[in-house]
Amino acid sequence: MTAKTYSISELARELDVTTRTIRFYEEQGMLLPTRRGQERIYTAKDRVALKLILRGKRIGFSLAECKTLIELYDPQGDNRNQLEIMLGKIAERRLQLEQQLLDIQQMQLELDTAEERCRAALLEVPETR
Known part of the structure; x- marks a missing residue:
């Protein structure tokens, strides 16, 4: 039985990405297709x-x-190490997002304060006609 293979267009269609995206990841050494003439x-x-890659991005x-x-993925092996590293990266990303959320909330408070000051200052400026 032959293992399932994919052309670049089949892979692009199945995963809803462009062929250019796939070629980019290939250039980065993240995908290693074989060649049959010009065909990947x-x-x-x-x-x-x-x-x-797509999930990670x-x-x-x-x-x-x-x-x-x-690089840690092994289709026939124990992927425990890969999964543990993935869990660590997820925890790191979660912390980054929590910090970004706090930063956004702080920025919203600063915008509220600036807006209030501008509105108060406008009330003190005489209208001109």
């Missing part, structure tokens, strides 16, 4: 790697972090 042939491992991981996680 992607394996199930490439498909999983691309899914990990959605939750704010850098390309370097995604690459680290992909």
Whole structure:
């Protein structure tokens, strides 16, 4: 039985990305298709790697972090190490988001204060006609 392979257009269509996106990740060394003439042939491992990249990017991981996680993936092995590192990265990202949320809330308070001062100052300025 032959392992399932994908063309670049099949992979792009299935994962709803452009072929240019796939080529970019290939240039970064994150996907390693074989070639049949000019045609790129992607394996199930490439498909999983691309899914990990896309998921990682959605939750704010850098390309370097995604690459680290992909390098730890072993389709036949124990992925305990990969999963533990992923959990650590998720915890780090959660802390970053919590800090960003606090920063946004602080900025909103500062905007409220600035707005109140502007409105109060406007009441003191005589109207001109």
